Amino acid sequence: MTPVNWKPDTCECEIEVIDWDTAQGRTIKTCSAHQGLIDDAHMAVVYLGENKVKNLALEQIKKAVPKLDDPSIEIPYVFEDTVGKARSISFELPTLTSKEKADAETAIATISSDATIL
Numbered sequence: 001m002t003p004v005n006w007k008p009d010t011c012e013c014e015i016e017v018i019d020w021d022t023a024q025g026r027t028i029k030t031c032s033a034h035q036g037l038i039d040d041a042h043m044a045v046v047y048l049g050e051n052k053v054k055n056l057a058l059e060q061i062k063k064a065v066p067k068l069d070d071p072s073i074e075i076p077y078v079f080e081d082t083v084g085k086a087r088s089i090s091f092e093l094p095t096l097t098s099k100e101k102a103d104a105e106t107a108i109a110t111i112s113s114d115a116t117i118l
């Protein structure tokens with residue numbers, strides 16, 4: 001494939017992706033949360049890790065809470081940076097009922113133990 005420049009929607013990094021399937025890439029720019037990561041190790045954390053967790057969790061939230069399964073609804077999320085720890089992700093859904101929130105939390109717990117619903 002032709003390499004593409006990829007800017008994830010989960011941080012400010014930029015990576016030249018050589019192959020998505022094998023997560024091969026070359027670092028172009030590193031954000032403050034990902035200092036020290038280069039090339040394939042950078043892809044592993046940003047693409048296989050954070051970006052996939054975010055996408056899978058959004059999918060699971062929409063399955064668990066059908067009213068959110070609408071392309072016009074955007075679910076805001078934020079990553080928290082803790083030095084020396086994997087970044088944790090939170091989805092901001094203040095309009096959920098407590099049952100919906102519990103269903104969404106159960107659904108994302110299968111994806112990542114570091115993901116929460118706010």
Ligand SMILES: [Zn+2]
Binds near residue numbers: 011012030
């Ligand atoms: Zn980054």
